[in-house]
Amino acid sequence: MLDKRMEEALNKQINAELASGYLYLSMATYFEDEDLPGFANSLRVHAEEELEHGMKIYDYIIRKNGSVVLEGFETPERQWDGIVAVYEAILEHEELVTSLINDLMDLAEELNDHATIQFLLWFVEEQVEEEELAHEDLRKVRMAVDSRHLLYELDKEYGSLTSNEE
Numbered sequence: 050m051l052d053k054r055m056e057e058a059l060n061k062q063i064n065a066e067l068a069s070g071y072l073y074l075s076m077a078t079y080f081e082d083e084d085l086p087g088f089a090n091s092l093r094v095h096a097e098e099e100l101e102h103g104m105k106i107y108d109y110i111i112r113k114n115g116s117v118v119l120e121g122f123e124t125p126e127r128q129w130d131g132i133v134a135v136y137e138a139i140l141e142h143e144e145l146v147t148s149l150i151n152d153l154m155d156l157a158e159e160l161n162d163h164a165t166i167q168f169l170l171w172f173v174e175e176q177v178e179e180e181e182l183a184h185e186d187l188r189k190v191r192m193a194v195d196s197r198h199l200l201y202e203l204d205k206e207y208g209s210l211t212s213n214e215e
């Protein structure tokens with residue numbers, strides 16, 4: 050049985066994960082317009098992963114005999130001031146998501162909800178990876194942004210990415 054406060058907070062996180070996916074999909078459309086299909090692909094893959102994160106929480110709520118309640122989300126950003134700005138926004142967004150996961154963990158601890166603590170540990174580790182990856186991507190684009198050749202190579206690299214979700 051899920052505590053009502055925990056159920057509500059987990060439902061909010063489903064929304065946050067799906068909204069993250071919507072934001073990354075919007076970034077993919079930005080790169081499609083910029084004629085960088087590889088960058089678009091990597092953001093699209095990231096968007097799909099966020100949907101999977103939302104579904105993990107969806108499934109957990111159902112397993113705990115709770116109710117999933119879906120909400121809408123805001124229209125995502127559509128314009129950025131260049132490629133580096135997009136990757137700065139990704140890092141900032143992942144840091145925000147990390148703080149949301151930490152808040153969920155705080156609540157689970159407050160409620161002595163060991164099952165949810167155990168469930169959330171996957172997300173704690175996932176956010177370490179997400180922030181690490183966001184830093185790495187930002188470093189790469191900062192170095193490549195002034196060279197058409199490097200940008201082409203990076204676009205090719207990002208074009209071959211597929212989901213690495215377990």
Ligand SMILES: [Fe+2]
Nearest residue numbers: 066069099102
């Ligand atoms: Fe996520």
Ligand SMILES: [Fe+2]
Nearest residue numbers: 069099143179
């Ligand atoms: Fe993420």
